[in-house]
Amino acid sequence: MSPDSHCTILIVDDEPSLLGLCQLVLTREGYCLLAANGGEDALRAIQSQNVQLALLDVMMPGMNGVELAERLQQRDSNIRVLFMSAYSPKDIAELRSSEPLGSGPKAIHGADSDQHDRKCACKVRKHLELMRLLREATSINLRLTRCSRRPQSCLKICIGQLRQETKKQIVLLTDLLGKLVKLSE
Numbered sequence: 001m002s003p004d005s006h007c008t009i010l011i012v013d014d015e016p017s018l019l020g021l022c023q024l025v026l027t028r029e030g031y032c033l034l035a036a037n038g039g040e041d042a043l044r045a046i047q048s049q050n051v052q053l054a055l056l057d058v059m060m061p062g063m064n065g066v067e068l069a070e071r072l073q074q075r076d077s078n079i080r081v082l083f084m085s086a087y088s089p090k091d092i093a094e095l096r097s098s099e100p101l102g103s104g105p106k107a108i109h110g111a112d113s114d115q116h117d118r119k120c121a122c123k124v125r126k127h128l129e130l131m132r133l134l135r136e137a138t139s140i141n142l143r144l145t146r147c148s149r150r151p152q153s154c155l156k157i158c159i160g161q162l163r164q165e166t167k168k169q170i171v172l173l174t175d176l177l178g179k180l181v182k183l184s185e
Contacts, residue, residue, distance in 0.1 A: 007128060008032045008049055012042045012068060013057040013084065022055060022084070025121050039063025043071060051079055053127055055120065058085035080127050084120065 009031050013019040016037070023035055034049055036042035038060055054072055056065035063071075069081040147154035 007052040007131075008034060009124065010034045010036070010042060010046060010049075010051045010054040010056075010072075012036045012039065012054065012060070012065070014038055014060040015057065018057070018084070022120055026124060029121055029124070031124070039065075039068040039071070042068060046072070046075070051076070052131060053080050053082065053124065055082050055084055055124070058083050080131060082123055082127060 009026060011019060011022045011033060014037050019035055019037060023033055026033055034045045034051065036045050039062055056068055058065040065083055072079050072081065
């Protein structure tokens with residue numbers, strides 16, 4: 001089971017067999033999935049859902065994957081996008097507009113169709129772990145910012161937490177010492 005198995009992943013592919021394969025692989029990994037067979041279906045599917053990651057086929061009839069990615073990120077700039085394609089990263093880059101889509105942590109990466117299932121699951125795990133680390137870093141940064149504004153109150157909180165942790169450790173060590181004394185008798 002993945003560490004972020006509670007997140008929702010959107011999978012969009014006009015090829016039913018590849019869509020089914022992705023669903024099978026990621027369901028086995030424990031992820032919550034939304035599936036769509038095209039861009040318009042995907043936009044309807046996410047209207048009431050909070051999606052963290054989107055796996056998009058690059059070439060689809062109607063709205064292609066790049067267009068869909070732009071629309072998804074207009075809706076929520078935190079959605080990470082992975083393209084699934086037999087096309088090379090260079091081909092995918094040529095589909096992009098002049099404005100780079102997903103700069104920084106939302107960069108687009110291609111997933112070749114060979115060994116599709118393993119690569120798909122591996123890339124999903126990597127991106128969700130990166131998202132988790134980014135959330136954690138943001139949280140730490142926020143706490144540090146608050147502490148820099150009120151260092152004395154933060155110091156008191158830290159000292160209080162250390163005292164509580166020290167008391168717990170003393171209780172555990174005392175218990176362990178008592179057991180060792182009983183064993184040596």
